[in-house]
Amino acid sequence: MYARLSMFRLRPDAPISFAEQWAEKTNMVHQTLKGFKGITFLGEDVTNEFCAISYWETKEDALAAGDTIEVKVYSTLSKTYIESPPMIAIYGVYDLPAEKGELLFFGKFNW
Template sequence: MYARLSMFRLKPDAPISFAEQWAEKTYMIHRSLKGFKGITFFGEEITNEFGAISYWETKEDALAAGDAIEVKVYSTLSKTYIESPPMIAIYGVYDLPKGNGELIFSGKFNW
């Protein structure tokens, strides 16, 4: 399995409701794409940093998703409120065996 990380910062005058609209539209597009397994959205209102981690069956699925997402989300809905193009990265995912606890990350990204 692979994870696709997308991070961006909203412009200072952007309404926080934009992040919710972005998440809803992004989810609708993701769920229609090949290999999609799930998505988690996150954000920080003080710094205007927002993002998503989506999960994909293969690395190829995660890479291919980028084209559809760019056309249907970032090129239309997002240009008005996002400061710069989103930072995108793809990672392999390590799953812990069931019953062995969970991995938790707590911290802040430095832009």
């Protein structure tokens, strides 16, 4: 499994409700994409930093999702309140198998 991290900072004048709208729109788009397994949203309203960590069956699915997410979320919804383009990274998910103690990590930074 792979994780796709998308992180950005809102402008100081952005309403906090924008982050909620972004999360709802992002979730709807992700639900339609191949290999999507789930998503978690995180936010910090003092620094205005927000991120989404989405989970994918394969690295290819995580990478391919980027184009659709850019078109359907960031290029439309985000132009008004985001300070700069989001930072994106793809990570292999650390999964510690029972009794094996192996680190399964396959990742690629994509900043």
